[in-house]
Amino acid sequence: MEKKPYERPHITRLETSMPGKFGMRSERPPTTHIDGITVDSLVKTYGSPLFVLSENTIRTTYRKALNAFTTRYPKVQFAWSYKTNYLAAVCNVFHQEGAWAEVVSGFEYQKAIENGVDPKNIIFNGPVKTKEELETATRNGSLIHIDHLDELYLLIEVAENSEQKPKVAIRVNMDTGIYPMWDRFGFNYEDGQAWDALNKIMHSGKMELVGLHTHIGTFILSAGAYGVAAAKLAELARLLKQKFNHAIKYIDMGGGFASKNTLKGSYLPGSDTNPSISEFAEAISTALINSHFQPGELPLLILEPGRALIDEAGYILTTVLANKRLASGRRATIIDTGVNLLFTSFWYQHPVTVAQEFSQYREDTTLYGPLCMNIDCIRENINLPLLQLGDKLVIHYTGAYNLTQWMQFIHMRPAVVMIDARGNVHEVRQKENHHHVGSLEKLPEHLQI
Ligand SMILES: *Cc1c(COP(=O)(O)O)cnc(C)c1O
Numbered sequence: 001m002e003k004k005p006y007e008r009p010h011i012t013r014l015e016t017s018m019p020g021k022f023g024m025r026s027e028r029p030p031t032t033h034i035d036g037i038t039v040d041s042l043v044k045t046y047g048s049p050l051f052v053l054s055e056n057t058i059r060t061t062y063r064k065a066l067n068a069f070t071t072r073y074p075k076v077q078f079a080w081s082y083k084t085n086y087l088a089a090v091c092n093v094f095h096q097e098g099a100w101a102e103v104v105s106g107f108e109y110q111k112a113i114e115n116g117v118d119p120k121n122i123i124f125n126g127p128v129k130t131k132e133e134l135e136t137a138t139r140n141g142s143l144i145h146i147d148h149l150d151e152l153y154l155l156i157e158v159a160e161n162s163e164q165k166p167k168v169a170i171r172v173n174m175d176t177g178i179y180p181m182w183d184r185f186g187f188n189y190e191d192g193q194a195w196d197a198l199n200k201i202m203h204s205g206k207m208e209l210v211g212l213h214t215h216i217g218t219f220i221l222s223a224g225a226y227g228v229a230a231a232k233l234a235e236l237a238r239l240l241k242q243k244f245n246h247a248i249k250y251i252d253m254g255g256g257f258a259s260k261n262t263l264k265g266s267y268l269p270g271s272d273t274n275p276s277i278s279e280f281a282e283a284i285s286t287a288l289i290n291s292h293f294q295p296g297e298l299p300l301l302i303l304e305p306g307r308a309l310i311d312e313a314g315y316i317l318t319t320v321l322a323n324k325r326l327a328s329g330r331r332a333t334i335i336d337t338g339v340n341l342l343f344t345s346f347w348y349q350h351p352v353t354v355a356q357e358f359s360q361y362r363e364d365t366t367l368y369g370p371l372c373m374n375i376d377c378i379r380e381n382i383n384l385p386l387l388q389l390g391d392k393l394v395i396h397y398t399g400a401y402n403l404t405q406w407m408q409f410i411h412m413r414p415a416v417v418m419i420d421a422r423g424n425v426h427e428v429r430q431k432e433n434h435h436h437v438g439s440l441e442k443l444p445e446h447l448q449i
Contacts, residue, residue, distance in 0.1 A: 031315075031353040031394040035419040039317055039355040039392050042417065047431060048319040048392070049337045051416040053399060055093055057313035059421070062097050065309060068278040072285035075300045079123050081255055082108040084306030084400050085314075089418050089428035091115050094309070102304045106133040109142075123252070123304070125171065125213070127185060134158045138166040145169045145213045145252075147186055152197060159206040169211035169252065170197050174232050176225035182217050189232050198236065202244050209246065212236055215254025215304065219263070219347075223279040226253060230287035237299065238292045252302035253284050259311035261348040261397045269351075277308060307400035314399025316342065317355070320391045321370060331365045333387055337395060338369025338376045340409040343402055345378050352378070355392035358385035371410050403429075408437055 032039060035054050042050060062078070069076040079102035080094035086108060091101070092115055101112035104126030112122050119140035127147045129137070134151075135158050137144050144166055146152050159166050171186030172194045187193040201209050212233045216225060233251050240246045257280050262270035288301065318337040326332050339345055352367065365384045369376040378395070387393075406413055415431035 028351060028353045030357055031355055031396075032357075034315055034394075036423045037419055037425060039394060042425065043317050043319070043392060045425075046415045046417055046427065048317060049335075049341065049414045050317045051341075051398070051403065051414060051429075052315040052317060053087075053090065053416065053418040053428070054313045054315075055418050055420045058090070058093050058310060058399075059097060061309055061312060062094065062099070065277045065303075065305060066097075068276075068281040069285065069301065069303065072281050073288065073301050074298060077250075077300055077302045079121075079252075079302055079304045080309075081304050081306035082111060083404055084255075085310050085403050086111055087403055087416060087428055088115055089426070090310065090403075100302075106130060109133065109137065123302070125215075125304075131158060134166070135162065138162050138164055141167060143167050143169065143210065145171050145211075146197065146201075147171055149197065149200075152200060156204055156206050159204075165206065165208045167210050168201065168207045169209070169213045169248075169250070170194060170201070171213045171215070172233060172236065174214065174216070174229060176216050176228040176232075178217050178220060178222065178225045182215075185215070186213070189236070194236060195239065198240060202240070202246065209240075209248065211248050211250040211252055211299070211302070213252040213254065213302075216256055218256045219258045219261075219307065220256045221258055221274060223275045223283040225283075226280055227283035227287040229253065230284045231291060234288055234291035234293065241292075247297065248299055250300040250302050251288065252304065255303065255305040255308070257305050257308040259307045259397060259400060261307075261311055261344070261350065264347060264349055266349070277305075310399035311397045312399065314397065314402070316395040316398050316402075318393050318395060320387045320389055320393065322389065323387065326366070331363050332368055333365050333384070334368045334370060335378065335393060336370050337378060338371040338409075338411070339373075339378065340369075340371060340407050340411070341402065341413065342369075342378060342395065342398060343405040344398065344400070348397070349379065349382075350398060351396040352382055352384070353394050353396065354385055354387070355394050361386055373410075408432060412437065 034052055035056055066078060079100035080091060081102045083104055095117060100121040101117045102123045103109045103112055119142050122142040124137050124142050125145045131154060134155055138158055146168055155166055172189050173183045173186045174189035175181055187197045201207050214229050216229050237248050258274040260271040316337050318335045320333055321336055322334040324332050362383050362385050364381055367379040369378055412432040415427055416429035418426050418428045
């Protein structure tokens, strides 16, 4: 038998995503309009890229979430997490809906005051608060959530020189079955730190202990973890009642509920599989109403959801700048939105849709941003029609964290518009220009040429 010539085996990298239960492709219809306004006209008026916020979606998402809690628990209050999106227009939609403000720095505290929030309805969280900030919050009667013992002692000092008693809660971290466990914020439950801090507050007599707070993590996909957390806070409340005959006014369960986004590497879309707000509400309220609290003595339940309330209301409109073939043969498209504007693309596979009708021909594509940086990739693999230069795309679920964590890098940051319930478009943040960016710089005289 003739010996066949040797042929070197070679491994070819599979340049597609894993096939899902529903096949390789996930086609989405084009997004030609947002709240009745054409994508084309928005880009013509305000430029590309462009952040678009839907006021209607913010309000309906908020009402749905609030309703999920108020139907299950008698006393509920939401507080808007400023760091998630602190554009004044966004904050004030939430405040008009009745949300308090939840801030994590002196800067955010100031923003809430400027937005017109009653200081008594500001929750001051976060790992660092200066003495001056604690003095202001004490004077204003804001709710101060203590993070660690050094802060507790600083606050005792502030209290000694103040006419008002600071209104305080402690932040508690705990094992809820979610790992890695967030134990860097607040006092630990299991090792007794939290109980120790509560004793120190009660014995000092210098502060008014009004609540207990936790925020167990972010983008949590297990509603049950919140049930565990609520039960542990209820137990601390029971111990306070037993030892000091002291009743706290509220339990603040924080935020961290998953939005509809899809985490990178997920098998199925998050919009189909992530727990709904109702599931989180069910777990929390069941734990509280089944605990020791007597009827009529249930504390106010405060929630601080961020991403779950705003992700869906945010879009980025973006334009195709170039198409190319990579050495692997793969199709690549360059758009005018980079990772400096879409921070969350490091964690999420943001849905991207086309803004015009196309033929049925499609191809797996990598979407790159315009930055001269290798990491500037918006989607590693997405099945899209064959796009032409100038075509528009819509990136979905971008409302949370991008408008606070975006950075001016290589390009200027774009404008932000909000479409109101009547379909009027409002510019809520101007696009940056060269002057804004340069205005804080100073050139020493000897370097002038
Ligand atoms: C960031 C933050 C929130 C909001 O978190 P989400 O994951 O966006 O819901 C709420 N409370 C505190 C204390 C936070 O730090």
